[in-house]
Amino acid sequence: MRIKVINPNTTRSMTEKIGEAARRAASPGVEILAVSPRMGPVSIEGSYDEAFAAVGVIDEVLRGEAEGCDGYVIACFGDPGLAAAREVARGPVVGIAEAAMHAASLIGTGFSIVSMLERSRMTMEHLVHAYGMERRCRSIRMTDIPVLDLEIEGSDAQARIIAECRCAISEDHADCVLLGCGGMSDLMARVSAEIGAPAIDGVSAGVRLVEALAGLGLGTSKRQGYAAPLAKAYEGEFGRFALR
Amino acid sequence: MRIKVINPNTTRSMTEKIGEAARRAASPGVEILAVSPRMGPVSIEGSYDEAFAAVGVIDEVLRGEAEGCDGYVIACFGDPGLAAAREVARGPVVGIAEAAMHAASLIGTGFSIVSMLERSRMTMEHLVHAYGMERRCRSIRMTDIPVLDLEIEGSDAQARIIAECRCAISEDHADCVLLGCGGMSDLMARVSAEIGAPAIDGVSAGVRLVEALAGLGLGTSKRQGYAAPLAKAYEGEFGRFALR
Amino acid sequence: MRIKVINPNTTRSMTEKIGEAARRAASPGVEILAVSPRMGPVSIEGSYDEAFAAVGVIDEVLRGEAEGCDGYVIACFGDPGLAAAREVARGPVVGIAEAAMHAASLIGTGFSIVSMLERSRMTMEHLVHAYGMERRCRSIRMTDIPVLDLEIEGSDAQARIIAECRCAISEDHADCVLLGCGGMSDLMARVSAEIGAPAIDGVSAGVRLVEALAGLGLGTSKRQGYAAPLAKAYEGEFGRFALR
Amino acid sequence: MRIKVINPNTTRSMTEKIGEAARRAASPGVEILAVSPRMGPVSIEGSYDEAFAAVGVIDEVLRGEAEGCDGYVIACFGDPGLAAAREVARGPVVGIAEAAMHAASLIGTGFSIVSMLERSRMTMEHLVHAYGMERRCRSIRMTDIPVLDLEIEGSDAQARIIAECRCAISEDHADCVLLGCGGMSDLMARVSAEIGAPAIDGVSAGVRLVEALAGLGLGTSKRQGYAAPLAKAYEGEFGRFALR
Amino acid sequence: MRIKVINPNTTRSMTEKIGEAARRAASPGVEILAVSPRMGPVSIEGSYDEAFAAVGVIDEVLRGEAEGCDGYVIACFGDPGLAAAREVARGPVVGIAEAAMHAASLIGTGFSIVSMLERSRMTMEHLVHAYGMERRCRSIRMTDIPVLDLEIEGSDAQARIIAECRCAISEDHADCVLLGCGGMSDLMARVSAEIGAPAIDGVSAGVRLVEALAGLGLGTSKRQGYAAPLAKAYEGEFGRFALR
Amino acid sequence: MRIKVINPNTTRSMTEKIGEAARRAASPGVEILAVSPRMGPVSIEGSYDEAFAAVGVIDEVLRGEAEGCDGYVIACFGDPGLAAAREVARGPVVGIAEAAMHAASLIGTGFSIVSMLERSRMTMEHLVHAYGMERRCRSIRMTDIPVLDLEIEGSDAQARIIAECRCAISEDHADCVLLGCGGMSDLMARVSAEIGAPAIDGVSAGVRLVEALAGLGLGTSKRQGYAAPLAKAYEGEFGRFALR
The missing domain is CATH 3.40.50.12500 (Rossmann fold)
Known part of the structure; x- marks a missing residue:
């Protein structure tokens, strides 16, 4: 295949x-x-x-x-x-948004999306709705990190993303977290381990x-x-x- | 302006x-x-x-x-x-879909969309939902007329469209009809007159x-x-x- | 006309x-x-x-x-x-609620309503829903100012309304604000200027x-x-x- | 009391x-x-x-x-x-609309409303929605009988209402019927008996x-x-x- | 009966x-x-x-x-x-969840549920939705008290429940509170009196x-x-x- | 695995x-x-x-x-x-209902469920809603065939199911069909071939x-x-x- x-x-x-x-x-x-x-x-x-x-x-x-x-x-x-x-x-x-949301809905009761710029919130909300996930989505948390910062070695982007994922679990009643950017696809294992709950990479x-x-x-x-x-x-x- | x-x-x-x-x-x-x-x-x-x-x-x-x-x-x-x-x-x-739906929602209790190819139904449904019009939309009626037939003089496209608009009023409890294609923008007055109810051209x-x-x-x-x-x-x- | x-x-x-x-x-x-x-x-x-x-x-x-x-x-x-x-x-x-919501939905991604007494929240929620705006309404903020205070020269009503409008933009992800009372119809230009985002008067x-x-x-x-x-x-x- | x-x-x-x-x-x-x-x-x-x-x-x-x-x-x-x-x-x-809908939702899986003039459909739909009954309401069937015909002895209003109630059960998957007018409040027992399913009078x-x-x-x-x-x-x- | x-x-x-x-x-x-x-x-x-x-x-x-x-x-x-x-x-x-929600929707504009373990939130949300009460439910507040603590004389369970009910009224715009456990059925009068708003026991x-x-x-x-x-x-x- | x-x-x-x-x-x-x-x-x-x-x-x-x-x-x-x-x-x-619905939503614009006894319609509707698929589900068609008839060699159950699947495609705007019973799990290839559209077995x-x-x-x-x-x-x- x-x-x-x-x-x-x-x-x-x-x-x-x-x-x-x-x-x-x-x-x-x-x-x-x-x-x-x-x-x-x-x-x-x-x-x-x-x-x-x-x-x-x-x-x-x-x-x-x-x-x-x-x-x-x-x-x-x-x-x-x-x-x-x-x-x-x-x-x-x-x-990958679709894939992550479908996977999350099969293993948990509610997910949060952690993503990049605030201006993209509208797009995320739109997809949550288009995919019928409005009753599963606990929150959308934007970190306001530009996408390409994920490519800069030594930036604090990963740390900030992990912090936000932690909040999604502890404050929003989410039981899994979606990594809301293709550029986070290397973080699935690490975030999962850090937050003690499934983190899903859409890729x-x-x-x-x-x-x-x-x-x-x-x-x-x-x-x-x-x-x-x-x-x-x-x-x-x-x-x-x-x-x- | x-x-x-x-x-x-x-x-x-x-x-x-x-x-x-x-x-x-x-x-x-x-x-x-x-x-x-x-x-x-x-x-x-x-x-x-x-x-x-x-x-x-x-x-x-x-x-x-x-x-x-x-x-x-x-x-x-x-x-x-x-x-x-x-x-x-x-x-x-x-x-123009947005404009027609907003106008219809200000002058009637429910509208029908009359449009072209069946394959576009999904797009119309999506817009109805995106604009919050799902409780206003009585029906979407596709005529299965290709868009460019509207440009052919002497085609029966107009007659078929008007017939469908009539059905929207008489069968679907609609009280106004949206002309679902830019190519129908010359039909507003004629359709209105024929069906005895507002027909709205989005342009x-x-x-x-x-x-x-x-x-x-x-x-x-x-x-x-x-x-x-x-x-x-x-x-x-x-x-x-x-x-x- | x-x-x-x-x-x-x-x-x-x-x-x-x-x-x-x-x-x-x-x-x-x-x-x-x-x-x-x-x-x-x-x-x-x-x-x-x-x-x-x-x-x-x-x-x-x-x-x-x-x-x-x-x-x-x-x-x-x-x-x-x-x-x-x-x-x-x-x-x-x-x-004017209807007019303001429709206008807001054409120029922004989400609005907040800023209005008067807490007891009217129910009515506002009802209208938001009746007009299909539930996915556009970011928040309803009631100031708990009686309507006729807007007619009293020298009251702090305007200042309190503007403060609430500011919060709608900064805290609720709204990108425009609806002035939720006919008595606020003189405030459109002033609020817009103060908050740096469209304020819509329904009148x-x-x-x-x-x-x-x-x-x-x-x-x-x-x-x-x-x-x-x-x-x-x-x-x-x-x-x-x-x-x- | x-x-x-x-x-x-x-x-x-x-x-x-x-x-x-x-x-x-x-x-x-x-x-x-x-x-x-x-x-x-x-x-x-x-x-x-x-x-x-x-x-x-x-x-x-x-x-x-x-x-x-x-x-x-x-x-x-x-x-x-x-x-x-x-x-x-x-x-x-x-x-009585509220009462009938709440009662129906406690004894069945879906109800139909049978009522009078087509022009009131909008009001019924509005109430169904306001009361959160949109997933319970199987259909709204208007008989187009003027309300005061219910007061005329010898009119065929009752027969037509019962016919419509029967259709609601047999065609719309409803398992109970709401009598959609105060003037039908004498029909609860009779309609129930005729259709073999609960008929609910809101009074x-x-x-x-x-x-x-x-x-x-x-x-x-x-x-x-x-x-x-x-x-x-x-x-x-x-x-x-x-x-x- | x-x-x-x-x-x-x-x-x-x-x-x-x-x-x-x-x-x-x-x-x-x-x-x-x-x-x-x-x-x-x-x-x-x-x-x-x-x-x-x-x-x-x-x-x-x-x-x-x-x-x-x-x-x-x-x-x-x-x-x-x-x-x-x-x-x-x-x-x-x-x-009793159904009964309490229906009663609340007839006497108020919005209710909060106060209940026991956080892990049951999913069930409550599911029922709120199944009963069409999503536009009536202001909040679900879980106290994280195990159910059987309600049977222990001298526990602080009642006090904690009342505190949470108070917050539902003062912070969530609720105007009545549902006692979210059969084990709270002795609290209806007391909670009502303490919070100055209807508390509803589903039993x-x-x-x-x-x-x-x-x-x-x-x-x-x-x-x-x-x-x-x-x-x-x-x-x-x-x-x-x-x-x- | x-x-x-x-x-x-x-x-x-x-x-x-x-x-x-x-x-x-x-x-x-x-x-x-x-x-x-x-x-x-x-x-x-x-x-x-x-x-x-x-x-x-x-x-x-x-x-x-x-x-x-x-x-x-x-x-x-x-x-x-x-x-x-x-x-x-x-x-x-x-x-398997969940699996079939998720699969269908990834390959088509709308599905129909074809299943057994009319009395189970309520359950199917409930699941469609619980899984957020209400905007994807074009229809639920019950054949009124008892489940165990599927185990009887020579029954006309398969023929009736296929006929219903065909109607789902031709009348309901569905573009794929879900086989609504574990007992239909041998029919995926056959139904697909007969209707010229994906048929999905949830198993x-x-x-x-x-x-x-x-x-x-x-x-x-x-x-x-x-x-x-x-x-x-x-x-x-x-x-x-x-x-x-």
Whole structure:
């Protein structure tokens, strides 16, 4: 089985970290392709960044279909481009926010999300709602750490994230914590150990969920909203995205 | 006051029709710029098309800020790129699905949406929910007419749409009908007359809502999720979208 | 266009203040009639007051229909008599709570309401829910200031309201604030400036929304729940309200 | 124990019928006062009628407090004036829609409401939601029979109502039926027998719920939204409703 | 009328206390049978305990049907076995959480639950939701007192519970408090007096609601999900529970 | 990895069928223990049956912990005993209704459940809601086939189920179908092929989800509502279930 894990931003060090987490999580015999798009923002911190990242994700899924990928993980906690990716893919596609929330809802009574900039709260709330998790989500705690600080060795980002996770457990009645950024995917074991409760990395969870679905022969249903995109003309610089 | 009405697809005949509806709706002294993006799909029928259209919308809003636009209407009933556009714009931005639903909720007890392809039902449902309109929406009726059929003279598209609107009133307890596509913006008066109940074109409603907000001095709030995009590098062909 | 702005209580100084706000907000050529009912409470602080105010509102809308009014604004943040007024009116009717919430949902990601007595919290919650705004409302902050204190020159009411608005922005993740009483309609510009985020006065928003709807030719739909009241006998002192 | 059952319209024959149902339902030793207001509409078919009926209800509750009533039932299926009545009453107040829905939710998995004019659907939906019964309500079936037809001997109103109740059970997965009008309060036993499932008359249920609450020493809580109305001036013909 | 009040745990002192509360609440002429199951946990503090308690409850309802009981109260605030008991019983069955929430929603605008161990929060939240009370429930406050501490004379359990009830009123905008454990059923009058707002014991409320329903001739509807259990074989030690 | 799949009823032929489906779904190296409880009903068709089945499930999970099981699947579409099983288990536990719904929500826009007796509709609705799937569930279609008919060779049960699945796709806008009974676990491939859309067997999905969670090192969180049962006395025939 070949799973493509797409880091929707273009920061290679984060793509590598994500790829490592994905490989650690994958079952024996599962091949992980960890990529970033060829174009787009170096980090995703708002809806503007996300709109461009979505196109990058689509581009990688189109390429993945040609490469024979069996499924996809979108490794940004805003799940950019998820619905469009599902239209393109035959196999399953999961976003890491989606994967983490589904996993949490199977092992606990309520989760908290710990993430980066306050300005992304709206996106998280939106996803919690879109996935039907509003009665499971105990809190969303933003640390106000810029995404790329996670890539800076020696920054206090990890310590601050762990502190916030601890509060989620002790103050918000959460019994597990979601690591709310692809760039935190190396922290699952460490945070879990520190807080004495499950910490869930969506990249790891996403890989395993895609394995599970593809292993059952379940691809994306093409009967309604995720049917393949219709053939039509695309103008200007997006001309190459026209499908036939 | 200068309002930019963005038809997110690249079909010029539809942009013209939308521009006419916008001008008909606008107050005296309001200037309407009706545009389509320079790149993207000729029609929007699914999430794939929508992802590219969103970039086209953003491009036009960026340009509009330089042109001194006071507000924006996104003239596709999926409201593509709305959150990103709000990050970029100082003034208000409304989508036509959003505008039509808000207007309907102020003049009736329940509305139906009449729109095009069945595959877009998911998007409509999602918007109904995102806008808090789930207790107002009586039904979503898809005619399964391709969007561009609206541009073909002599097609039976209008007749089929009107028939569906009639059913919404008589069978679904709706008391007004939303025209669920930018390409229907010339039908507001005719449908209203035929069904004996308000039919709402989102383009017209959108122009008037933007006028109302801008006239009150209300622009998009920059304090939380719609704060201006952060300065950062963008790679590859999207390099020109990097903001400073 | 002639819009009647009804202050549902009988305090004339508040009616004047509301009329001024309405005129400030109105487009050129729009005539504002600012009135209070001939009977009813001097302020509305609970459901008892509201029930009487509703009759006063209806009385003014009946009169307004005879006066050729094109639309109505109900200028109390509990929107008393709204559904009944819609049955009577041909044109659009909006309440100021409704108007403020709709406006806020178009320019921000979440609002807080700042209002008067704690006992009215229930009413505000009810309206938030009735209008589908439960996912937009960040908080309801009651200052416990009696409504008529807003009419006392030199009171600290304004200062306390502004302090509460500040907290809504800084503590509740709100990005705009709704002024939760008709008597605050003179504060929109001042509060906005002080808190650095949009403050919305429902009177101003209501006038503009009625203009927008009436300008589009949209009156209240008469096909379902807002159909004209049925002709029937009314007994006793309400005999004059019987319609034929 | 003395319970006042208020028929909010002024049709005496209906008040008598309601009084009989209330007496049939009441426990031994409970005194029923069945009254109509001195002023207001002869039937309640819309929000306009309801606004005036609410004042009539309040008037009767004010009088009831002086008469030593221990609780109140508001015998119209729109529960007009309920919140205001609670502000005035020391004892419990229940509406018949509320009573019927609560009773149904304790004995079945889902109910249907069978009621009169289509135009009142909006009000029923609103109450279903306000009382948290949206997951219990299987359907609302309006017969489009005018309320006062229930008072005409020899009309086919009863037959049509029973037919609709039967459909609710056989087509909508309901396991009990709510009689959606005070004027149906004589039908509980007959409908039950005909459909082979519980039919609930809100007047009967309301009397028993008030007995239950008052018997436990539970009156309306005065700590928040149902606190006694504040003393204040009332102008014009409502002057006599000013409380001190 | 004969009502069986089932304390689902096997602690006799608690059963006696519950029986006393039930008898205090019951109308003249109503016979109360207060029992505990013959098997099961001495207290119910989690879903494991609850699963066994449910079987004990069913056992007592089966026996009650033979004994001619007219209705049942399940006297644990998790309402264990409620749906199954309804399948078995001809008359009405109410749980004390359900009874308390319904009573509270008829006399106030919002309630708080004050209960025992933090680990039971999930169960309470689940019931609040199942009963449609999510917009009425202001807070759930767990004292972290083990259930059986309520049976220890001289413990500080009562004092701590009262303190928490006070906070519910003063901090959470609640206007009544639900006593969230069958073992608190002796505290209704005392807590009410101390906090100056209604405190509701579900045992008392449950008895009165069963009286009300049974008095109206309303038993559990057998038309859908509460139809009598089907005749079938039961294996092993549960063989005696097979119905014919 | 060792996964115990518990058929909560005692019909061995169904347990075997479930075991086969589980083994077909399991990854290489995963050991499946397929069992039924030693006591309880031969089929689960209502809440009464479910209450006893829950004890049977718990008994098997207790035994499974001693046997070194890494996770559990509860193979009845009502997910009986799920919360209690989670308290007992260190590893993950999933119900087949839960598993099927989560899988469906990752590959489609809306699912329908096709299941057995009408009387179980209430349970399905309850689970749909408990799992946050109310916006994903297009319909619940009950075939009114008794569960054990699935074990009768030559019955028309399969044909009727497939017919219903087809309707779910063609009439309800569903894009995948959930097989709503453990006894349908042999039908996944056949139904999928016949309807041209994914059909999901919860047993298969459950095994893969448990594998995914356990493979990530995620067991049931013990920090809140799923903490291990407390040590306490159990009386009577349940004495052996007391934990220390």
